[in-house]
Amino acid sequence: MAGEDWGFFERRMNGEHLRLLVNSGYKSEYPIASFDELLSVTVNVYRLSHSGKRRADAVAQLEQWASRLEKTMQQSGEFHYIGRLHTEAKLEFYYYVPDSFEDETIRALLRNEGDVRAQLYRKLDPEWSFYAYMLPDEREQLLIHNAQMVYALAHHGDQINRQRTVYHWLLFRHNDDRTGIKRSLEQLGYHIEDGKKGDPEPDYPYPLVISRQDDVRLDTLNRRVDELYGLLKDLEGKYDGWGSAMQLSLSARIKAYWRRLLTGSASSKRNGMWK
Numbered sequence: 013m014a015g016e017d018w019g020f021f022e023r024r025m026n027g028e029h030l031r032l033l034v035n036s037g038y039k040s041e042y043p044i045a046s047f048d049e050l051l052s053v054t055v056n057v058y059r060l061s062h063s064g065k066r067r068a069d070a071v072a073q074l075e076q077w078a079s080r081l082e083k084t085m086q087q088s089g090e091f092h093y094i095g096r097l098h099t100e101a102k103l104e105f106y107y108y109v110p111d112s113f114e115d116e117t118i119r120a121l122l123r124n125e126g127d128v129r130a131q132l133y134r135k136l137d138p139e140w141s142f143y144a145y146m147l148p149d150e151r152e153q154l155l156i157h158n159a160q161m162v163y164a165l166a167h168h169g170d171q172i173n174r175q176r177t178v179y180h181w182l183l184f185r186h187n188d189d190r191t192g193i194k195r196s197l198e199q200l201g202y203h204i205e206d207g208k209k210g211d212p213e214p215d216y217p218y219p220l221v222i223s224r225q226d227d228v229r230l231d232t233l234n235r236r237v238d239e240l241y242g243l244l245k246d247l248e249g250k251y252d253g254w255g256s257a258m259q260l261s262l263s264a265r266i267k268a269y270w271r272r273l274l275t276g277s278a279s280s281k282r283n284g285m286w287k
Contacts, residue, residue: 018095019156021148022234034095034146047092047108048138051115053081053122055103056129074103077128081105084121089113094143108140151241154251158233165228165258174259178226178233179205180240181255183216185248190218196243197222216250228256 017037023030038044057074085091085107092108109115115132122130148156166172180202184190194204202222210219226232233254241251 019148019153020159021152021155023152028099031098032095032146032148033098034148035093036147038092038094038140038143039147042143043138043140044092044108046110047090048136049109049111049113049134050137050140050142051091051107051109051113052133053105053118054131054133055105057098057101057103073127077130078105080121081118084118088115088117095146097146106142106146108137108143109134151238154237154241155234157253158237159230162228162230162233168258170228170258172228172259175225175227176256176259177223178228178236178254178256179208179221179223180236181210181252182220182222182240182244183210183213183250183252184218184220185216187218189247189249190220193220193243193247193249200239210252213250219252 015037016035017039018033018035020031020033023032055074055077085093089112090110091113094106094108096106097104115134119132122132162172182190182193184193198204202224205221205223208221210221212219224236226236236254237251243249244251
């Protein structure tokens with residue numbers, strides 16, 4: 013039975029900006045026999061966002077509608093929910109269902125939802141080719157990790173807008189590539205951390221640690237990852253993550269102090285830095 017491994021990332025395709033939420037838990041098991049139809053529910057969010065309602069009210073209405081859709085799907089039969097895709101104009105929910113899946117109650121829901129205009133589509137996809145299209149590639153996996161870490165930092169009280177030293181770990185197959193890239197990194201505003209050691213891997217025995225002053229907002233980190241990933245893809249290099257000391261608000265520092273006092277421990281990574 014496939015588990016859940018949800019990840020959020022962004023992608024540009026044919027000039028369109030896509031936001032994807034995908035369950036990679038099926039990656040090692042798909043296609044699943046008998047679930048050979050792709051069912052999609054497409055919501056016209058452009059119409060909803062231009063309905064004259066406040067944005068918060070429109071979002072709340074859409075969330076309530078999505079909850080009703082989920083309950084109706086569960087009442088209609090077996091399915092595998094693989095994720096959703098969001099553009100400026102539409103929000104699409106994707107499922108794999110068997111041929112016997114009854115969708116009439118879902119169609120009835122869509123007909124009676126007032127401001128939320130949505131349509132249901134079904135098509136054969138026995139190879140789960142659309143799921144393969146949605147799965148993140150290596151670079152997009154890094155963006156998923158960024159989103160997860162930024163959420164964790166914010167959840168723990170980090171002031172993600174604050175500037176701080178952000179470290180990045182790079183790995184290389186060849187020492188010449190590690191040496192040769194340093195000048196390019198410095199021209200981009202990175203500092204070479206010669207005094208810090210990375211964690212070599214058997215196939216990537218030459219680590220390099222770099223840093224720069226940055227905040228840790230998601231768009232900032234995604235730009236840095238894109239920048240470094242682009243440099244490394246032309247070499248036999250690998251991006252191994254980023255880390256930074258947390259910048260806590262006063263209330264978060266007080267909570268962290270009492271937590272350490274009571275438990276005698278603190279969660280940390282790379283000597284107190286997140287990665």
